Amino acid sequence: MKAILSVIGHDKVGIIASVSNLLAENKINILDVSQTIMEKEFVMMMSLALPETIDFQELTNKFNKLGKELGVEINLRNSKLYEAMHTLD
């Protein structure tokens, strides 16, 4: 399953490193990364390939915990949500 991980919040040292570490620990491959500043906020998007067998709830919990530690909002969503809202096929 393709998923999008979004990280939004105040910029600080180590956000990308911490997120990437957690992904590696869970054996998740990063397909694409982009990072920018929007409306004065740090915004990072990662496109991920998730194994079909993955426990989505457990992974979401881990990222929620990391988000709290870093003081940023991290969301993990099936990429179909964004495709549905922004593209016509």
Next chain:
Amino acid sequence: MDSQQIYETSHMISSENLDIRTITMGISLLDCIDSDSDRACQKIYDKITTKAKDLVKVGQEIETEYGIPIANKRITVTPISLIAAASGDHDYVKYAKTLDRAARTLGVDFIGGFSALVQKGFQNGDKVLIDSLPQALAETNYVCASVNVGSTRSGINMDAVKKMGQVVVDSAKLDYMTNTKLVIFANAVEDNPFMAGGFHGVSEPDVVINVGVSGPGVVKTALEKVAGKSMDIVAETIKKTAFKVTRMGQLVGSVAAEKLGVPFGIVDLSLAPTAAAGDSVAEVLEEIGVSQVGAHGTTAALAMLNDAVKKGGLMACNHVGGLSGAFIPVSEDAGMIKAVENGTLNVSKLEAMTAVCSVGLDMIAIPGDTPSTTISGMIADEAAIGMINNKTTAVRVIPVPGKKIGETVEFGGLLGHAPIMAISNADSSKMINRGGLIPAPVHSFKN
């Protein structure tokens, strides 16, 4: 995928209260009809708890995987007046309690369909159901009821209008909260996923999934970016926003239907406010430019909003249905409450707004000593607006015993609080007591 688009969607969900308001499973009970009411109720309970056994679980799975809140999981059933009629029972409270028990077992938020369709006349089951309404609603927690008293094709059943005024008064005497679960319609739709007026029409499939999407906050935020621009731009902005939101509903509905192994029915994009800050239809109208909802110009702004929402939703999904548009409940909308408290918004203005919104006079608290014939008059007026304008209209008013105009009543939770609103003191009883049928209007004859 563009970062800006991902950011926009994330922001809609985290800051602008975008949510799937409900995944509603419609279940036909036509195969549960039995002349023995105990046997019928057992069949009803068994069918609902079998067909919907995974509804809550699937809803939660979608919430997790797509990161989108699903506020409610609900069930609608075939109008009980049709199902129970064969039993010959003298009241249908037993049926309401069966629905309530099924809802509790499944963990759903509401079950709708304790309903009767009497726009042209009553069959015996309709009469028994209407007489059972006060007790049925007072003794259940999850059951929602509706009665359709008029339609463009059939006219208005004034005997039903009279009866329903009395039902509202009788229900208020048992517990005024019962009237938050009772909607009196004209032109009721058969695939409405929203409550309290949802039921599963007889022409619907055996089981179906309908989805209701909301998000007044999203529309307001989009409009903030076009401040001062012409109405064309405002309408276009609403359309584009409605399109995106409805696409999300289409996705969630199709995923839910697939997981549950049932057909996907419709998406209903209704801007349905909640008492939460920033989740207000009144604030959208104020963003369009009226200083406070109720000011002159409000009806025009609402007409444009309602139409643009429908247009945006139409292309976004396979089948649009339900009520799709903007709801204007008073007690569930912080902006409406403020306008009533300020004296800017009154019942007359709300009635005018119902000619162009998606439903009708909704969640309006009125004095507890309001005569039943005055409430019937309000129902008749709304039904007439619906009948003539080919649209759904409804009345959900809440007489609060012991409360006078200007006082406040607390409903709690999603239902918010409401100021008791002034209504006309003039008597409507002579007209209401005439009874009979208001004939269908000339434009109903289309064959």
